[in-house]
Amino acid sequence: MLAGGVYAALAPPAQAQDAPGFSAAALEGKALFEVGCVTCHGRNAQGVEGRGPSLVGVGSASVLFQVGTGRMPLARQEAQAWRKPPQYSDEEVRQLGQYIQELGGGPQVPEGDLTRGADLSVGGDLFRINCSQCHAFGGGGGALSSGKFAPSLYPATSQQIYAAMLSGPQNMPVFGDTQITPEQKADIIAYIQQVLQDGQDAGGFNLGRYGPSTEGVAIFLVGIVALVFASLWIAGKS
Structure with a gap:
């Protein structure tokens, strides 16, 4: 008891660490997610079995591709997600990506000119x-x-x-x-x-x-036929 009392008196008070909050863009993306994505991907983007996978760790790059090309949201479950006119604006795609990025991290597309100095x-x-x-x-x-x-x-x-x-x-x-x-x-x-x-x-x-x-069809129909006629012409001349 004496040792515990001395420690309590001298030790610095413990302070609870609050979880870091989302940025303004991520909060906007969270609101969009809860309206258009939560049905398949679940709350906190952890996925729903038989509907949609977890998005934790996929990063903003995956959101940019899937949502920016209109593949998501899916119209129906198919073997392939088809490219469609996007349902979200570029700014909304950025906000959704920011939310997923801050939620679980993952790969991000660099900003700026992506082809500068390319060969x-x-x-x-x-x-x-x-x-x-x-x-x-x-x-x-x-x-x-x-x-x-x-x-x-x-x-x-x-x-x-x-x-x-x-x-x-x-x-x-x-x-x-x-x-x-x-x-x-x-x-x-x-x-x-x-x-x-x-x-x-x-x-x-x-x-x-x-x-x-x-290319093979063109070679056969044009090249081989031309060679056949050339051979016949040569044979006729000889």
Whole structure:
């Protein structure tokens, strides 16, 4: 009792640590979340089984991609979330992202020009190695298994592309800064926007940008037929 009394008299008073509050933008985002997102993702964004996953730790990058492209809120449960006209303004998307970011942390898209100092040549090489298998060499997208698909990259903004690489939506793998550095991400984005989206077809006629299928048909119908007629002409002359 004596030791306890001495300690109570000399020890500094304990002070309860209040939980840090949300910023003004996050509070606005919380209000939006509780109206449009809580049904599927639950209170405190912890998810609802059979409806929507937890958003704790996904960061503002995931919100920017999913909500900014109109994929969320979902119209109905399907194998793939389709791109639609966004239901939230850019400011509301930023507020929702800020709420999710402050709630559980996660990856964020850097501010400013995401393609500054980019190298188109390096970006093309990186795109062909890491992205073309699903999005096709022309960026038009392609079919995957179980009713899923890799979407077209033509309407994507630089922020949406960066957010997709950070968050890995649906079947897309996550390309963190250890797999693809921020400088390399800038190279890829610049290549997509300045070469693919601007319609620069260095090889000539793009054949719809469907890849080797249409190229093979064109080679067979034009090239092989031309060779056959050339062979017949040579045989006739000889």
